[in-house]
Amino acid sequence: MALNDIPLFDEVLLRNLPVDNQVISEPNMDGLRLRPLCTRDFDRGFMKTLAQLTDVGDVSPETFIDRFEEMKRLGNHYVVVVEDTDNGSVVATALLILERKFIHACTTRGRVEDVVVCSSVRGKGLGKLLVSTLTLLAERLGCYKVTLECKPAISSFYERLGYTVSEELYMQRRFGH
Numbered sequence: 320m321a322l323n324d325i326p327l328f329d330e331v332l333l334r335n336l337p338v339d340n341q342v343i344s345e346p347n348m349d350g351l352r353l354r355p356l357c358t359r360d361f362d363r364g365f366m367k368t369l370a371q372l373t374d375v376g377d378v379s380p381e382t383f384i385d386r387f388e389e390m391k392r393l394g395n396h397y398v399v400v401v402e403d404t405d406n407g408s409v410v411a412t413a414l415l416i417l418e419r420k421f422i423h424a425c426t427t428r429g430r431v432e433d434v435v436v437c438s439s440v441r442g443k444g445l446g447k448l449l450v451s452t453l454t455l456l457a458e459r460l461g462c463y464k465v466t467l468e469c470k471p472a473i474s475s476f477y478e479r480l481g482y483t484v485s486e487e488l489y490m491q492r493r494f495g496h
């Protein structure tokens with residue numbers, strides 16, 4: 320299967336979200352476009368952008384497509400990208416994952432993950448746009464809460480977007496990476 324422009328999820332979901340008191344009906348900014356991920360983004364530098372967050376490993380186009388198709392099949396992964404429309408490169412991305420639960424009358428929890436803005440375009444408010452968009456999307460999709468993990472040094476960035484530090488600790492066990 321070749322790389323293509325078919326979106327991971329319906330772009331309509333990103334319309335009319337009241338981000339920063341402005342209704343973004345056309346999520347196009349000056350030379351920048353916020354939209355769902357598609358497989359062609361592999362050739363537009365999506366993985367290089369992610370590599371500014373953490374180690375991304377060696378991922379072939381085939382493996383990328385398999386993971387994309389799996390996310391699409393599952394239907395609970397919302398990866399958004401910001402494309403620089405002047406040169407067609409992906410300059411920022413973030414992911415919202417929905418977790419289905421039995422608690423709270425079979426509710427849904429959202430997790431914002433893998434938020435990264437390329438160093439070349441930092442300072443334009445793209446991080447704020449991505450996180451605000453996915454937070455509002457989580458609400459639109461019926462989540463009772465949306466959470467994220469971040470380094471203490473950037474917690475104020477998320478606090479400005481309405482997040483609070485949880486009383487609960489974030490714990491982990493790592494396997495390999």
Ligand code: 16G
Nearest residue numbers: 373374431432433434467468469470
């Ligand atoms: C940050 C990210 C998390 C990502 C992790 C990768 C946000 C809000 N948080 O915590 O989503 O998965 O970094 O770091 O983007 P790791 O490779 O050390 O797990």
